[in-house]
Amino acid sequence: MTKIIKGLVLITGTTSGVGLNTLKPLLRYGWEVLAVNRSSKRAIKIAQQSLTDSEMQNIHFIEINLSDLEDVRNGCSEILKKFKNPINSIICNAAVYKPRLSKPERSPQGFENTMAVNHFGHFLLINLLLENLLSSEKEIVLRGKITKFKPRITILGTVTANYSELGGRIPIPAPADLGDLSGFKNGFLSPISMASGKKFKPGKAYKDSKLCNMITVQELSKRYSKEKIVINSLYPGCVADTNLFRDTPWLFRFLFPIFQKFITKGYVSQRLAGERVAQVASLKEYAKSGVHWSWGNRQKSGRKAFSQKLSKRIIDSNISKRTYELTKKLVQLD
Ligand SMILES: NC(=O)c1ccc[n+]([C@@H]2O[C@H](COP(=O)([O-])OP(=O)(O)OC[C@H]3O[C@@H](n4cnc5c(N)ncnc54)[C@H](OP(=O)(O)O)[C@@H]3O)[C@@H](O)[C@H]2O)c1
Numbered sequence: 001m002t003k004i005i006k007g008l009v010l011i012t013g014t015t016s017g018v019g020l021n022t023l024k025p026l027l028r029y030g031w032e033v034l035a036v037n038r039s040s041k042r043a044i045k046i047a048q049q050s051l052t053d054s055e056m057q058n059i060h061f062i063e064i065n066l067s068d069l070e071d072v073r074n075g076c077s078e079i080l081k082k083f084k085n086p087i088n089s090i091i092c093n094a095a096v097y098k099p100r101l102s103k104p105e106r107s108p109q110g111f112e113n114t115m116a117v118n119h120f121g122h123f124l125l126i127n128l129l130l131e132n133l134l135s136s137e138k139e140i141v142l143r144g145k146i147t148k149f150k151p152r153i154t155i156l157g158t159v160t161a162n163y164s165e166l167g168g169r170i171p172i173p174a175p176a177d178l179g180d181l182s183g184f185k186n187g188f189l190s191p192i193s194m195a196s197g198k199k200f201k202p203g204k205a206y207k208d209s210k211l212c213n214m215i216t217v218q219e220l221s222k223r224y225s226k227e228k229i230v231i232n233s234l235y236p237g238c239v240a241d242t243n244l245f246r247d248t249p250w251l252f253r254f255l256f257p258i259f260q261k262f263i264t265k266g267y268v269s270q271r272l273a274g275e276r277v278a279q280v281a282s283l284k285e286y287a288k289s290g291v292h293w294s295w296g297n298r299q300k301s302g303r304k305a306f307s308q309k310l311s312k313r314i315i316d317s318n319i320s321k322r323t324y325e326l327t328k329k330l331v332q333l334d
Contacts, residue, residue: 007140013094017242021274066121118209157233161210163311176207221290237268
């Protein structure tokens with residue numbers, strides 16, 4: 001007889017915004033949650049404010065600073081030692097956005113930090129946990145039912161990294177574009193700060209890192225058979241009032257949510273965004289690999305998710321293969 005167990009889901013960045021609001025729906029579905037943050041003490045304190053004591057008992061907190069590849073390595077070893085059951089689902093949610101930097105911040109390994117946190121940290125984490133993920137239980141209890149569950153990876157993408165959408169063509173500071181990848185090819189260390197090797201543009205550094213996240217999804221789903229694993233990305237909508245915008249000017253922080261609510265109608269609450277992430281990481285409806293899920297850029301209640309058309313910069317197999325291989329070298333996976 002098959003042993004039926006609770007599924008284990010890992011999520012990065014649960015101290016605020018989308019990640020914090022994904023915890024409740026994940027717990028409601030019946031997951032045991034592994035919350036990865038750079039400060040567990042802070043993450044626990046924040047989670048306690050919205051979760052009950054019995055919900056808290058189903059969350060384990062692990063400390064990883066995604067900016068530091070050594071820390072990612074140590075944290076993943078700790079996870080592999082600590083948890084008896086393999087992880088069924090990984091959600092790469094954490095991110096930084098620092099559009100006002102005049103010069104790049106550097107990660108402990110010397111990489112431009114936005115790319116280090118958003119792309120390199122997650123890329124390494126996924127690769128170090130992949131074997132464990134692929135060995136996970138095929139039957140778990142989800143929403144009170146025994147469910148056949150394929151191992152799953154969900155990465156938060158964004159509209160501004162997708163040149164096929166209007167939001168992806170905004171020229172300020174410039175659309176996401178990895179160019180000829182010479183920045184990666186030449187080691188991505190100072191004075192290099194952009195994947196393209198061109199001049200540092202802090203806002204574009206965020207878009208480029210999210211483009212790399214979305215490319216990773218496409219390349220991974222090609223490399224791993226669709227029967228074995230589901231790898232997808234999503235754009236939950238414009239969650240215009242999260243801490244992601246903490247480094248933007250105060251006037252922008254004040255006006256941006258208003259603009260998104262009443263002009264573009266792209267605004268999504270943190271709660272709804274969290275529900276969407278939990279759905280994509282858990283439900284059968286989203287068990288299709290290589291899909292970028294979206295609910296559109298003008299939010300309407302009751303709207304269903306659809307597979308968003310992606311730009312050539314994301315799906316081109318030469319670009320995705322080269323980005324993947326160069327990233328592997330930079331995070332020293334070779
Ligand atoms: N907000 C939007 O409109 C929007 C739209 C599309 C996609 N997204 C994506 O949604 C995801 C969540 O964004 P959000 O808006 O919820 O932002 P947020 O509120 O700023 O949350 C970001 C999370 O990432 C964590 N984090 C940052 N640096 C880290 C590091 N070095 N190591 C580990 N964790 C780190 C933060 O933890 P600390 O408290 O320690 O900083 C926080 O928990 C991101 O991937 C973003 O690109 C957001």
